[in-house]
Amino acid sequence: MNLESLTIAEARRALDSKEYSALELTNAYLDAIAKKDGDIHAYLEVWEKEARTEAKAADEAIARNDIQPLTGIPLAMKDNILIEGRTASAASKILENYRASYDATVTTKLKAQKVVFLGRTNMDEFAMGSSTETSAYGVTKNPHDTRRVPGGSSGGSAAAVSGTMALAALGSDTGGSIRQPASLTGIVGMKPTYGAVSRFGLMALASSLDQIGPLTKTVEDARIVFEAIRGHDPKDSTSLPDVTANDTKSRTLGVPWAFLAEGSEPDVLQRFETTLQHLKDKGYKIRDVLLPNLAFSLAVYYIIQPAEASTNLARYDGIRYGLSVRADSIGEVYSKTRALGFGREVRRRILIGTFVLSSGYADAYYRKARAVRELIRTDFEREFESVDAVVMPTTPSPAFTFGAKSDPLAMYAEDIFATPANLAGVPAISVPSGTVMRDGVALPVGFQIIAPHGREETLFAIGEDAESKS
Ligand code: GLN
8 A cells, every 4th residue: 555646546446346444544544644743743633543433334334335435535624624522623722622513514424425534634723824824733844845834724634635644635715725735735626616515514714705625636536525525505505506517628728817927936837837838738728818807806805704704703702612711791701712712813804804894994895895806706707708717826936934924915915816716606726737946845836727617527627637747
């Protein structure tokens, strides 16, 4: 069993032909975690005992020939997705001892397939960040260069897969939190169409932007996990009906060159062009697209996201969940609990969100941002009449060193290419696109594909063409 190159598809074949058992596979991953995670710190908690029990149950199912695509596959969960009876903290002190009282819908679906849950992974606190540095429980290191961040906010999930400490992982993506860490750690990360995967049991960050999605080694694996977790859910009022749009098979890609020129480092752009050339060689047509309002994505995102986050996080008040600081009055319980329980970035976003929603400023900021969000959505709609997908780098630069983006605006700029897909609600995937050199180390970068609403099949098909030649 070679964990380095192992994929879900390959493990499925080996498990079904009894080359090894789910328990042996799980033990191999638990060994890898024991060996490497002291340094990387992808996991906040490893569920060793439970994982073995789940692996045995999977082996019994396989023996009965009751096999589904993820039966016995060891997977890691981001710390903001609920599993009944287990701790889920969103890497925040305010939820340090919070135990989930129910399963997220994705958890229910994965349990039905008998996956093995290896543990919960580190993340930026409440998924706010692009480096996993805002976790209340220490940083996660990039397996490609431990002086550098793995990206975020799903940095633990990305490092677990990239560091071969899980075969796949779930993450959440509000403004790039699956795709950006996937890009920085050299794996595949996919954000589904808004509403394709239920958000029930995902701790809400910004409800109109959040989606759960897979982090995997290959596009094929991302498709397998997506198929397992997708589907209409009456418990999520924004969940879409179950419809699968067929792949269009025509292949025209749009590149918003004017937008890309804004922030990409030259060698990252070069890698992007190399992957683009491979696609051209495969018969793809490439067109320039304008998407004029993409330039406002970052500004719009950093108004809408904090606005929604500030209302969603109002529930952490010291009474209903987790941490509670004693005080003389109820008002003081709220303020002391929140001052102690939330980290700096979370407090900053709550302040920004409350400000842009306040009566004197909502017209100037929040409502304006929502109007521009509509323009971004229609920009995409218009271009998707003539192209099958829009492509761009996932991030403007490769993984950065710890502390390098301590200025919040520099950190936010990291999301420039990731936020448009969330604002428009369309599906997007990041696939590995080779490496660039920094300080003598080859660091991975990602090639991002953005498809029309509900067109995951097109996304995966193009993703497979892009990854095979990059
Ligand atoms: N980096 C972005 C932010 O800090 C995206 C986070 C996310 O997708 N959860 O908001």
